[in-house]
Amino acid sequence: MYLLHAAILAPFVLAALVPAIRKGTKKIHTGWIVLVLPVLLFVNFLRYLPVVRNDVTETFSLPWIPSLGIDFTVYLDGLGLLFALLITGIGALVVLYSIYYLDPEQEAIHRFYLYLLLFMGAMLGIVLSDNMIVLYTFWELTSISSFLLIAFWYERDRSRYGALKSMLITVLGGFAMLAGFVVLHSMTGTWSIRETIAMVAEVQGHPLFLLAMILILLGAFTKSAQFPFHIWLPDAMEAPTPVSAYLHSATMVKAGIYLVARFSPVFAGEAEWFWIVSLVGIITMCYGSILAVKQTDLKALLAYSTISQLGLIMSLFGAGSAAVYYGYGEESMIYAAATTAAIFHLINHATFKGALFMVAGIVDHETGTRDIRRLGGLISLMPISFTVACISGFSMAGVPPFNGYLSKEMFLEAMVELTHLHIFELGTWGILFPILAFLGSVFTFVYSMILIFKTFRGPLQKDKLGITPHEAPAGMLISPMILAICVVAIGLFPNMLSYSIIEPAMRSVLPSLVAPGEHFDVHISFWHGFTPALFMTIGVIGLGTVLYLLLNRWKGVYAMYPEKLTWNHLYDSLLRYGEKASRALTDAYMNRSARNYLVYIFGFMVIVLGAALWRADVLSLITPDTAPVNIYEIVLIVLLVISAVAVPFARQRLIAVIMTGAVGYLVTLFFVLFRAPDLALTQMIIETVSVVLFLLCFYHMPELRREVNTQRYRSLNIVIAISVGVIVTLISLSASGSSNFESIADYFVKNSHDLGGGDNVVNVILVDFRGFDTMLEITVLGIASLGIYSMIQLQLQGRDAGARILYLHRKVTLAPKVPIGRTRKETVTVAKNMKQFKSNDVILETSTKVIVFIILTFALYLFFAGHNNPGGGFVGGLMAASALVLLALAFNAETVRRVLPLDYRDIMATGLSVAYLTAIGSFVFGAPFLSHAFGYFDIPFLGKTELATALIFDLGVFLTVLGVTMTIILQIGEDR
Known part of the structure; x- marks a missing residue:
């Protein structure tokens, strides 16, 4: 039933396995294993020739986001079958050709086949998708995978130049196409291409008809290298020849042709x-x-x-x-x-x-x-x-x-x-x-x-x-x-x-x-x-x-055409002047002052949110049905205000860090008073880890100086601080005092047990009702941690080699950093002391050996109990990370590496994979993306026990949070 879905997803699955195949089959060329897939897909699509010849189409749909009308619907008709046969047939020949063309001893062929399979799967997704949003998703995947293929020999300047040019032009065209799809949806109310074709009589007389046509054609013209967007195609020749043969004969450039053909019935x-x-x-x-x-x-x-x-x-x-x-x-x-x-x-x-x-x-x-x-x-x-x-x-x-x-x-x-x-x-x-x-x-x-x-x-x-x-x-x-x-x-x-x-x-x-x-x-x-x-x-x-x-007699006329009038020169000029303008604009406000950056951000926030409150006329200082304030809350508020006010007046950075942590821990007590144990646990652990991060960053910070605190400097700080506080307070009061929509809180409370299989409403929301948000959040966390890791690694490499790194066409010298107020000799001494540092606190070391296991056990309890009691994968991962952080503080980071020889980036990647595979797994059962199931089973020794697939998704969250936290902590802690 879902063979067409499998045909699209199979190249992506094999692409994920290519690195493992490369390591496990060193005596067999990876290409021979990869070749099997396009051959099988080609044979499979040949089976549909008599079907489409008899005017029968194949349609299968998997729910993705039904509430928005977005489903993973595949539609095989004569046009889709033609392109599918070209993609898989030519793809098989290209893979066979590449086996003899690329030398596995000199080329990273595992990367080549990984990118090629991604590209093949994305192209199949384009030609077999009926939903416009799904088509667009695969459309941009072709731009990304072709970028990787064209830049396969990334050490060459021309390869990087060609890859960047192709991606800039085709991605911009893709954005225009997406806008065209949105306009079409506003006219028809559907994302389905077939349903849009059926409503062609209504569409053609619509005022937005021409706009939708032009936007979609921009996507088609950029992808198929039509004039004047053709300039990316010759530079794409920097890719290996098998890639060029594939892109030019059956795939990349034919996607634009396919789009025009597919939407011809509409326009x-x-x-x-x-x-x-x-x-x-x-x-x-x-x-x-x-x-x-x-x-x-x-x-x-x-x-x-x-x-x-x-x-x-x-x-x-x-x-x-x-x-x-x-x-x-x-x-x-x-x-x-x-x-x-x-x-x-x-x-x-x-x-x-x-x-x-x-x-x-x-x-x-x-x-x-x-x-x-x-x-x-x-x-x-x-x-x-x-x-x-x-x-x-x-x-x-x-x-x-x-x-x-x-x-x-x-x-x-x-x-x-x-x-x-x-x-x-x-x-x-x-x-x-x-x-x-x-x-x-x-x-x-x-x-x-x-x-x-x-x-x-x-x-x-x-x-x-x-x-x-x-x-x-x-x-x-x-x-x-x-x-x-x-x-x-x-x-x-x-x-x-x-x-x-x-x-x-x-x-x-x-x-x-x-x-x-x-x-x-x-x-x-x-x-x-x-x-x-x-x-x-x-x-x-x-x-x-x-x-x-007579070629030699007249070919000289080409040299008469001025180079400055070519489209390539126009593209290069736009890119060059655009970079200069953006650099000048960036240099105007990027002055390496975190305080100034915060002024810009908070100032913009105050102006925009204040104007929105004023124009919406929702400003309200009256909050009905408010609970009475008791003595405990008053005491906490007073302590909270004192701690917050003390931060800007602290004369030592350590005191400022401690007072900031105090503010966080007092907020934790508020959550306890308001009966929000999940929030209290999360807030407490985050504050603990944040304080550790502050301490680890001490070596990289200049000494705290007060001589720049002029009257103007302090006045602006006070104005910004008070403005932010006032605007956030007004927004909170306005949101509590008036609402144009019925609260959805009652829905979650009433349905968390029946629909989500859990009594902990917070956790059910995180892993079920709003699981998509959680999945994107852990993805962002993973990207951020890799960014931090990469920046520190680049800086360390730059220091060790004394190298200059070219970044955005600007050479930046990464010399050893000398904190303000210290001499270079003092800095070297401090670095040596820190490198040789080992805690002499016997009590801390001894107690840590026991406490670590207690914390890890509690982390596992929070993870397993989270669906029905306070806890969950997020707070469980943070708790496990805090145990390892304690171990690093009591001993050192090297001890953590030695006791647990793990690559936390792999743990993070495993967590993300588990979360995404759980989300995709719902398709196997014909359920929408990220759907969960649960049931109650009689298990020996445990009795009646609930089993929920949300636990698997939560495991992905647990591993991701643990991997992210430890990657950041250990990387900063080891940067001496």
Whole structure:
């Protein structure tokens, strides 16, 4: 039932196991194990060919956030199946190719396959998701995973540059797409793509229709490298060649094409959709093909050819949208043929472009260079590679009898037909489409010939090659040979795809043109008579041949174009000036004064919250139904005020820390009085750990100085402090005095036992009702602890090496820190004393050996009892950490490391994994994300006992909190 969900999640699961596989199977190349998954997925998707051919779709849904209408719904139709087959089929060939291309002795192949599997899973998630929010989630995962793949050789500047450029452009486009989805949701009230298509009549007349269209197209254009967002694609060539072959033939760039195809039923037929998609596509085709001719790097040439081919496909989808206007009828079928051509060329491009990238990788691998100026004469040394290059290159050029010729003919016919289209008032402008199509096709022919003949023909230049050229090993040739065979087979027998793949995909793109149970007439043939497309093809081959033969005479025109007018220069300038402006703005307020930062934060908070209170007119100093204040509360309030007021007047930092801790412990007593034991426990332990952190940070702090305390300095502090106190008090009183909503507290109290299986309302809220909040909180805690760990490690490395670290293009010297008021000699002495420090307090050491076990036992009690009594995973983890902190204080951090040789980062990662797997596990039982179950069972010796899955989630919280706390404490404690 959930095979499609499993197909999407399987690459992610295998990616998580790749590091372990790498360690456990050192004698077997990791790629062979990874290869099994895409092959199995490809075979699995082949099973659905007869299903979608019979106009049957597969739909399965797992609840995720039902209250918001967000479900993990997978939907397999003709279009989704086409892309799934490309993703898994080409993916299997890429993995096979990479086994021979990447050297496991020199490359971190476990990282490579991990990133590749993440990318594969994200792409499957895009093409099989029906919910727009889920689609967007996978969309951004492709941006992240492609960033990691492009930056695989991260030690190279160009790799980092290309990865950053691709992520910036595609992620910004993704944000625009998300905004478009939100606008669509506001019009339809649903996140489902299928339901949105069903409401197309209501959507098209909406005032926000055009806005939603433009925003979604921005996401599609940035992802599929359409003009002018194409600039990231050539720089993505810094990735390993297997990655380039995968991204350019079947995945990354095809995601934008998929988005346009998937939303065509919603927007097609509108003049704006036709003009935007068709014009952007045809301009991109011409622009990419013209720039491809000037390239001297094989992969760069192929990158611009990909831009050109994507533009061709995009223009066809735009042209096919005209068919929607005519509805049923012969005239609509004329323009529907453009959609047929788009889908057909989508398949053809995947075959010949994947093969060409692999051949480029083989040439680089076996000659040591990809520079066309240094290549030539390889035809006799690499005959198999030459044959594959010829077949794939001629197909890309549109030469018969290969598959590229067929779809290129259909493309030219579609562009000619647009001149007869009157519905969009093309007028004389319609002639631009066949003219630009002809021009782009001519340059496509030229760069295809450059790729083939400049690489393999001519004299051999051995002195310019990095190594002695030779044919690639058989294993590296298998994948491109399979793709070349597909190029020939599809070219000779194109109709084997007509009704198995192309026609079902057409029904997904143009569902309004066929009645249920009916099918499009899809017939592809070589000969269509003496048509304009045929004469255009003859002209393309003739003019293209002339231009190729005279290439050296006219190629110099490229050098005449000013570099400063290129889109890449514009991008670099925007990035450079943006960094300068942001640096200047940051330097204006980042003056290394924590006090000033707090002034900015608190001042902004007071202004915004004060204005909100005033405008909302909810300010109220009357709190009805308040309980009487007793003597205990008055005493605590007085002590609390005295402790708080004493902090700014403390003359020693130790006194200030103690008084701050006193404030926290007094708040703990308030929680006790107000019968909130969970809060009291948490507050008490947090205060204890916080005081320890303050003490550990003493060495890193300058001596407390009072000479800067001018009258203005003190006055501003007083104003800020009083303002914050007043505004927080007013908010609290206003919230208690008036409420526009019914309190949800009664719901939690009444349902915690029946729905959550626990009597401790606080813990049930944390792990069940609001478990999503808790999961995100522990995630943030984990990220923060890793940030602290990384900063201290970088600082220690910088001190040890005396190194300069480049951060945000600014070199910062990390020299040994000398606290203010001490000499360097005194600092070194203090450091030595601290390093050799060992407590001489026999009583503390002896009692700690017993108390630690008592605290750990109490921590376990709090963890297990938390669902029905005060406690839980959060406070239990803090309590366990406090026991280890006590051990470190009584002895030292090294003792903790020796007694418990654990990596607390691993414990934190384990805790997060347990929490997330528990949340995802609910999908297995068809329940919403993070759903919990509980029951009562008779267990020997224990009797009737409650068992709840929330305990497993709470275990994740316990381990995460323990790992986070100890990572921070030990890292700061060991930084001498």
